[in-house]
Amino acid sequence: MPTDANAFQTALALILGMDPVLLGIVALSLQVSLTAVLVAALLALPLGAALALWRFPGRGAIIVALNALMGLPPVVAGLTVYLLLSRAGPLGQFGLLFTPTAMVIAQVILILPIIAALTRQQIEELHGEYRDQLQSLGVSRPRMIPTLLWDARFSLLTVILAGFGRASAEVGAVMIVGGNIDGVTRVMTTAIVLETSKGNLPLALGLGLVLLGLVLLVNAAAHLVGETARRRLG
Amino acid sequence: MNDMLHPATAAMTAADDIAPLTFEAVSVTLRDQVLLHPLTLTLDGCHRTLVMGPNGAGKSLLLRLAHGLLAPSAGRVHWEGTTPRQAMAFQRPVLLRRTALDNLTYALAVTGTPRGERRERGREALARFGLAALEKRPARVLSGGEQQRLALARAWLTRPNVLFLDEPTSALDPAAIRAVEDAVLDFHRRGTRIVMTTHDLNQARRLADEVVLLYGGKLIEHTPADRFFAEPRTPEGRAFLRGELVW
Numbered sequence: 497m498p499t500d501a502n503a504f505q506t507a508l509a510l511i512l513g514m515d516p517v518l519l520g521i522v523a524l525s526l527q528v529s530l531t532a533v534l535v536a537a538l539l540a541l542p543l544g545a546a547l548a549l550w551r552f553p554g555r556g557a558i559i560v561a562l563n564a565l566m567g568l569p570p571v572v573a574g575l576t577v578y579l580l581l582s583r584a585g586p587l588g589q590f591g592l593l594f595t596p597t598a599m600v601i602a603q604v605i606l607i608l609p610i611i612a613a614l615t616r617q618q619i620e621e622l623h624g625e626y627r628d629q630l631q632s633l634g635v636s637r638p639r640m641i642p643t644l645l646w647d648a649r650f651s652l653l654t655v656i657l658a659g660f661g662r663a664s665a666e667v668g669a670v671m672i673v674g675g676n677i678d679g680v681t682r683v684m685t686t687a688i689v690l691e692t693s694k695g696n697l698p699l700a701l702g703l704g705l706v707l708l709g710l711v712l713l714v715n716a717a718a719h720l721v722g723e724t725a726r727r728r729l730g
Numbered sequence: 731m732n733d734m735l736h737p738a739t740a741a742m743t744a745a746d747d748i749a750p751l752t753f754e755a756v757s758v759t760l761r762d763q764v765l766l767h768p769l770t771l772t773l774d775g776c777h778r779t780l781v782m783g784p785n786g787a788g789k790s791l792l793l794r795l796a797h798g799l800l801a802p803s804a805g806r807v808h809w810e811g812t813t814p815r816q817a818m819a820f821q822r823p824v825l826l827r828r829t830a831l832d833n834l835t836y837a838l839a840v841t842g843t844p845r846g847e848r849r850e851r852g853r854e855a856l857a858r859f860g861l862a863a864l865e866k867r868p869a870r871v872l873s874g875g876e877q878q879r880l881a882l883a884r885a886w887l888t889r890p891n892v893l894f895l896d897e898p899t900s901a902l903d904p905a906a907i908r909a910v911e912d913a914v915l916d917f918h919r920r921g922t923r924i925v926m927t928t929h930d931l932n933q934a935r936r937l938a939d940e941v942v943l944l945y946g947g948k949l950i951e952h953t954p955a956d957r958f959f960a961e962p963r964t965p966e967g968r969a970f971l972r973g974e975l976v977w
Contacts, residue, residue, distance in 0.1 A: 631798075
């Protein structure tokens with residue numbers, strides 16, 4: 497068993513040498529999480545905007561539910577999707593369990609509430625500012641949704657990046673519904689868990705560094721986007 | 731289409747076309763507090779009506795009721811005839827987080843202008859309001875005066891029969907005020923009825939052909955401008971002209 501210092505050196509060598517196993521895992525992680533973010537954003541942005549613009553019975557309950565689901569433990573999301581997709585479950589016939597698709601579904605469930613709830617806040621605030629003017633121009637409410645989403649684009653990008661951060665960093669859900677199958681559903685977080693318990697610290701550490709770098713990159717991007725928008729658009 | 735006619739003729743035909751706006755015993759109450767006492771008023775013709783009064787008199791309230799941004803607590807605000815096209819300029823212009831030109835093409839898109847014409851008409855309006863060089867600048871980093879002119883250019887494109895302006899110059903420097911006042915007169919020449927609030931007496935003297943004076947949420951006077959400035963009918967009117975009417 498290598499010492500920690502050696503593990504760190506080997507990890508760097510794996511990253512810099514573009515180790516194919518490591519690259520495969522990173523690629524699958526990105527594919528799953530980016531797909532999940534895309535799907536979740538397509539659903540959650542209009543949903544959040546609609547929640548901001550319409551008043552209807554049960555609206556408060558939906559908002560409370562979304563806010564609560566922002567803190568949904570990933571293992572619970574994973575368990576739910578597992579029950580839905582397992583052979584005996586309602587969606588068992590599609591044979592999706594232990595596939596990347598199942599992992600995407602689980603991550604969508606995790607991040608959709610985040611994007612929807614934060615979008616509602618952003619759009620409600622912006623609508624407060626725009627309401628009189630849009631009403632004066634005779635803009636219909638359905639028409640306001642794309643208008644407000646576009647005008648809130650920079651803060652919403654930060655919201656989407658927050659969703660991506662949660663998706664790429666969680667381990668519980670993808671472990672349960674993906675099964676951590678080598679070369680098929682093994683992503684960075686599940687691989688780190690496995691390799692650590694096996695004692696293969698270099699690979700675990702290498703993956704950890706990549707994951708850390710990715711999270712840093714995402715946050716730096718979010719910060720940069722926000723700053724640029726403030727400076728350029730006022 | 732009125733642009734095709736002689737300006738004076740255009741104003742006259744338009745004046746006949748624009749439906750009178752009537753307030754019937756309109757009042758606004760918020761949490762037991764009366765902000766506007768029952769008020770009856772008709773705004774008609776192609777006037778330049780300046781709504782005046784000290785802060786808190788109900789000027790903005792009156793404008794928001796007229797434009798339909800606010801529903802009265804009691805009474806009725808209605809157009810006697812077809813509801814005319816309207817636009818409103820606010821004290822702080824609300825501009826979209828897009829370029830100056832995109833703010834204009836957005837208004838054109840909303841009002842159903844074919845896509846192919848929007849940019850060209852937007853550029854014409856920018857030029858008309860002296861903003862041609864700022865076409866690609868984000869609207870919200872423009873100066874206060876430029877923002878208000880852009881808001882007026884946007885209103886211009888929707889060809890309103892009635893233009894409401896809520897203290898559009900209160901945050902501007904003299905040159906910018908002059909530009910806005912010129913624009914208001916341009917609107918009027920095109921046959922647009924002007925309803926504007928101000929607390930600036932000199933501005934009212936320059937622009938008004940009739941005056942609505944509010945005080946403490948009550949309608950005090952509705953008088954032709956020359957008569958109001960020469961000899962107000964009411965003690966409040968006289969006090970206001972002397973600058974003694976506060977709160």
